[in-house]
Amino acid sequence: MVIYGVALLSFCMLVGVYIGDILGDLIGVQANVGGVGVAMLLLLYLSNLSSRKFSLGDLTKKGIGFWSAMYIPIVVAMAAKQNVVAAISSGWMAIVAGVAAVVVSFAMIPVLAKIGSGSQQDD
Amino acid sequence: MIESLYAVLEKNALITAFLFVGVLVWFSYEISARLTRGQLHGSAIAITLGLVLAYFGGQVKGGTQGIADFSLLAGVGVMGGAMFRDFAIVATAFGADLSALRQAGVVGAISVVVGVVLSFTVGAIVAVSFGYTDPVSISTIGAGAATYIVGPVTGTALGADSGVIALSVAAGLTKSVLVMVGTPLIAPRIGLNNPHAALIYGGLMGTTSGVAGGLAATDPKLVPYGAMTATFYTGVGCLLAPSVLYLLVRAIF
Numbered sequence: 001m002v003i004y005g006v007a008l009l010s011f012c013m014l015v016g017v018y019i020g021d022i023l024g025d026l027i028g029v030q031a032n033v034g035g036v037g038v039a040m041l042l043l044l045y046l047s048n049l050s051s052r053k054f055s056l057g058d059l060t061k062k063g064i065g066f067w068s069a070m071y072i073p074i075v076v077a078m079a080a081k082q083n084v085v086a087a088i089s090s091g092w093m094a095i096v097a098g099v100a101a102v103v104v105s106f107a108m109i110p111v112l113a114k115i116g117s118g119s120q121q122d123d
Numbered sequence: 124m125i126e127s128l129y130a131v132l133e134k135n136a137l138i139t140a141f142l143f144v145g146v147l148v149w150f151s152y153e154i155s156a157r158l159t160r161g162q163l164h165g166s167a168i169a170i171t172l173g174l175v176l177a178y179f180g181g182q183v184k185g186g187t188q189g190i191a192d193f194s195l196l197a198g199v200g201v202m203g204g205a206m207f208r209d210f211a212i213v214a215t216a217f218g219a220d221l222s223a224l225r226q227a228g229v230v231g232a233i234s235v236v237v238g239v240v241l242s243f244t245v246g247a248i249v250a251v252s253f254g255y256t257d258p259v260s261i262s263t264i265g266a267g268a269a270t271y272i273v274g275p276v277t278g279t280a281l282g283a284d285s286g287v288i289a290l291s292v293a294a295g296l297t298k299s300v301l302v303m304v305g306t307p308l309i310a311p312r313i314g315l316n317n318p319h320a321a322l323i324y325g326g327l328m329g330t331t332s333g334v335a336g337g338l339a340a341t342d343p344k345l346v347p348y349g350a351m352t353a354t355f356y357t358g359v360g361c362l363l364a365p366s367v368l369y370l371l372v373r374a375i376f
Contacts, residue, residue, distance in 0.1 A: 009210065009213060009214055009217075010210075012213055013209060013210055013213045016213070017209070020354075020358070023358070024358055024361075027358075027362055028362075029276070029358055029361035029362045030276050030361060031272060031273075031276060031357050031358045031360075031361040032357075032358065033355060033358030033359070034354050034355040034358060035209075035354065036209050036212055036213060036331075036350060036351075036354040037350075037351045037352070037354040037355060039209075039213045039216075040212070040213050040215075040216035040219075040224075040347060040350070040351055041216075041224070041351075043213055043214075043216050043217055044216055044217075044219060044221055044224065047217055048221060061217075064214050064217045065214075065217070066214075067210060067211050067214035068211065068214035068215045068217055068218075070207075070211050070214075071211040071212065071214065071215055071335075071339065071343065071346065072148070072166045072169070072339045072343060073141075073144045073145065073148055073202075074202060074203060074207050074208055074211045075166075075170060075203075075208070075211075075335050075336050075339045076144050076147060076148055076151075076166070076169045076170055076172075076173045076203075077140060077144050077173070077199045077202040077203030077207075078173075078203035078204075078208055078332055078335065078336065079169075079170045079171075079173030079174045079177060079203070079303060079336055080144075080147075080173035080174070080176045080177050080180075080189055080190045080191065080196075080199050080203060081177060081188050081189040081190065081191040081199055081200045081203045081204070082173075082174060082177045082189050082296065082299070082300060082332070083177070083181060083187045083188070083189065083296055084174055084177045084178040084181055084189060084296075084300060085177075085178055085181030085182055086181070086187065086292070086293055086296055087293055087296035087297045087300050088178065088297075090289065090290060090293035091290070091293075092253075093249060093250070093253040093264070093290060093294075094264075094267070094290045094291075094293035094294040094296075094297055095293075095294075095297050096249050096253075097245070097246040097249040097250065097264060097265075097267065097268045097294040097297070098268060098293075098294045098295065098296070098297025098298040098300075098301060099297060099298075099301060100245045100246075100248075100249055100268070101241075101242040101245045101246055101268040101269070101294070101298050102298050102301045102302055102305060102328070104241055104242070104245050105238060105241060105242060105327040105328055106305070106309055106313055106327075107313075108237065108238075108241060108327055109313045109314070109315060109320060109323055109324055109327060110313050110314055112230070112233065112234050112237065112323045112327065113314060113319060113320045113323050115230075
């Protein structure tokens, strides 16, 4: 049933976010640490469990696939609710700081990607 | 007649948002196909249009929720809020390449720490070059260049001036908007076309909304990898910025 997929997805997200909150508390920061990441790993783990225990039916997969397909529309809605005015109208310093951070971070991607893929071959 | 239509749309806000976003996405894909012959991805156009609408909404309504401040479109705020965003991000992991994600471990951790330190440093340098000299303000603005959550968390922890905290939020917002719009344009030049690069990208950029939007507009298949590492960024930022990084700034100034 479709709801099984949606429920499984909900279970993974709630558990992940809960663990992320606990992790944040443990290291003493007021933020969720990796909650969504944990949820993703949990979903991957549960959906890859061998068929001995349980396997996901096609309809169950559709329940997850629907939300995966809704990702882009949700991101479009997210873009439409951003506080763009605050970003643009707060003066040059904030804009320069934001832009510079992005430019430098973009530039680092190829550098780190090379290091990473080099070390993979050593493994 | 019109009033009762408004009432229906307002009462069913989330459904109205589905319709609104659906039309917006359709319109964007039409532009992509007809005016740019698919060169510019439809989702990139849709996200950019969303940001333009958000600007318009903010100008007209003076609120903080972009287009969602119009009562007719309040549902867009729910649909685009953190709850549905995270739910959809988790769903994208379904069908992701498990072995590619497993590699996230070391490279991902390095990229998150490098990303936080890098953005913080750049933000701090900008703050200094704009005339800030006290370590608390410099650190708060540096933290804001990480994400718009790390900024206020750091500023509050260090007791920064509320104006400086507002600036740090604005720096983070600028970053997330630019990542959304800029990623599809820069992706071919920086080799952002495989899961490995997406992991690093997520860790370096860190802004969940920016990464979510940027990868959606570049290649939706890469979303789970970038989102996986980005999800650790704000936490690591909140950990490092008010502590180690602040102490470093204080040692220099």
